Amino acid sequence: MTDPLALDPVLPARERSALPFNDDALDHDERYRHFEDHVTAGGKVEATDWMPDEYRIAVLRFVEMHANSELMGVLPEREWIMRAPTLRRKLALTAKVQDEVGHAQLLYRVAEDLGKPREAMIQDLLDGKTKFHNVFHYPTKSWADIGIIAWLVDAAAIVAQQALRDSSYAPYARTMKKICWEESVHIMHGRDVVVTMVTGTATQRASIQEALDRWWGPLMQMHGPRSDRAKDRDIHWKIKAKTSEELRQEFIGIYVPRIRELGLTIPDAALALDPATGVWAYDEPDWNELRTVVTNHGPKSQERLDFRRANWDATRWVRDAILGNPRAAVA
Amino acid sequence: MRHGGSVMAPDATLALHYAREMYSRRQESVHLWVVRRSDIHDLADLDLLQPPLDRSFKKPGGYVMRDKLAAAREQSGEAKPKANKGR
Numbered sequence: 001m002t003d004p005l006a007l008d009p010v011l012p013a014r015e016r017s018a019l020p021f022n023d024d025a026l027d028h029d030e031r032y033r034h035f036e037d038h039v040t041a042g043g044k045v046e047a048t049d050w051m052p053d054e055y056r057i058a059v060l061r062f063v064e065m066h067a068n069s070e071l072m073g074v075l076p077e078r079e080w081i082m083r084a085p086t087l088r089r090k091l092a093l094t095a096k097v098q099d100e101v102g103h104a105q106l107l108y109r110v111a112e113d114l115g116k117p118r119e120a121m122i123q124d125l126l127d128g129k130t131k132f133h134n135v136f137h138y139p140t141k142s143w144a145d146i147g148i149i150a151w152l153v154d155a156a157a158i159v160a161q162q163a164l165r166d167s168s169y170a171p172y173a174r175t176m177k178k179i180c181w182e183e184s185v186h187i188m189h190g191r192d193v194v195v196t197m198v199t200g201t202a203t204q205r206a207s208i209q210e211a212l213d214r215w216w217g218p219l220m221q222m223h224g225p226r227s228d229r230a231k232d233r234d235i236h237w238k239i240k241a242k243t244s245e246e247l248r249q250e251f252i253g254i255y256v257p258r259i260r261e262l263g264l265t266i267p268d269a270a271l272a273l274d275p276a277t278g279v280w281a282y283d284e285p286d287w288n289e290l291r292t293v294v295t296n297h298g299p300k301s302q303e304r305l306d307f308r309r310a311n312w313d314a315t316r317w318v319r320d321a322i323l324g325n326p327r328a329a330v331a
Numbered sequence: 332m333r334h335g336g337s338v339m340a341p342d343a344t345l346a347l348h349y350a351r352e353m354y355s356r357r358q359e360s361v362h363l364w365v366v367r368r369s370d371i372h373d374l375a376d377l378d379l380l381q382p383p384l385d386r387s388f389k390k391p392g393g394y395v396m397r398d399k400l401a402a403a404r405e406q407s408g409e410a411k412p413k414a415n416k417g418r
Contacts, residue, residue: 087378087382088378092388092389092393184391185390185391185393188393188394189394191394191396192399198403199402199403257410257412258412260409261403261404261407261409261410262403262409263407263409
């Protein structure tokens with residue numbers, strides 16, 4: 001596994017400023033062309049580089065949605081910290097929640113540099129103007145859900161996140177390397193919960209199967225509807241490299257055999273690998289459900305946003321005290 | 332002191348004799364205790380005896396699943412999936 005603390009070398013400032021799009025003497029269109037050439041040839045972009053608004057806003061939206069998802073994603077798991085079956089599981093789950101909030105902080109930090117203040121990002125999330133991933137809008141019904149979420153939801157996320165380690169926006173790519181390393185331990189924890197229950201009592205096994213039956217639909221919707229690679233601007237700018245369908249196929253290819261290894265049944269009669277093409281066929285995911293849920297009409301959307309709203313209000317005095325000007329107050 | 336086994340006896344004196352017969356016939360023991368089963372109080376909860384203060388639950392080494400996965404495969408009759416390279 002790559003050393004999580006290793007940072008890629010960053011070009012020193014002098015070499016960075018010599019990149020053609022950083023030349024202030026050029027006009028916008030020229031800079032845009034140089035920038036586009038640089039990025040499409042695999043060049044990386046740093047926070048201090050010149051970048052066209054189109055690129056800046058595309059990265060900002062992408063990272064903001066990711067940060068929002070990390071922040072909201074802890075809420076379903078948090079529900080089971082006080083109901084974990086053993087101390088070890090409780091500590092593991094608490095550590096996972098702590099890691100995820102840390103990821104949110106890392107990602108809001110990356111997004112802030114692109115021109116949107118953190119307070120504005122949080123306020124837009126709470127006002128329902130920006131989104132977070134579908135899977136975090138659903139309820140958890142039992143401890144089995146915690147195993148399924150930590151294993152398969154995190155796995156679906158990591159398939160996307162690993163591809164992002166090579167994003168053209170270098171601060172995001174570096175953050176993704178750290179996040180992927182931490183997520184890999186989360187997935188082991190989730191898989192351990194699932195395997196423990198599957199090899200436990202008949203009630204535990206049934207509980208896992210029932211949780212899988214409920215979570216499979218949202219998992220298949222998670223990477224999003226199929227899109228045209230040629231029309232995808234995030235792919236053009238190399239912010240991301242893989243389409244939603246490529247990510248879904250990768251997720252299915254790695255995890256379906258591992259789910260079946262445990263004797264679990266996947267609730268999708270059409271799920272089958274075509275050995276000639278290597279492509280998995282599956283029941284068409286319910287894209288209406290996805291649309292309804294990510295626009296904050298999911299079963300738990302408002303309840304979880306309300307929790308965040310209440311927390312944001314209750315901690316306002318802390319932000320005011322720290323971010324305000326104490327000298328002015330004293331004077 | 333290690334648990335050797337059990338004896339059935341009407342009183343403590345005979346229990347000690349039987350214990351010597353069963354658990355020291357070949358001079359395996361240097362010291363024997365017998366205690367009435369109902370007087371034994373046991374604690375086997377790993378949360379209390381081996382609390383994970385080493386933070387192993389935060390590290391990959393804290394999740395060795397080989398035996399559990401083998402047991403699951405035995406139960407399900409399914410094959411071991413191919414290893415996922417590039418992770």
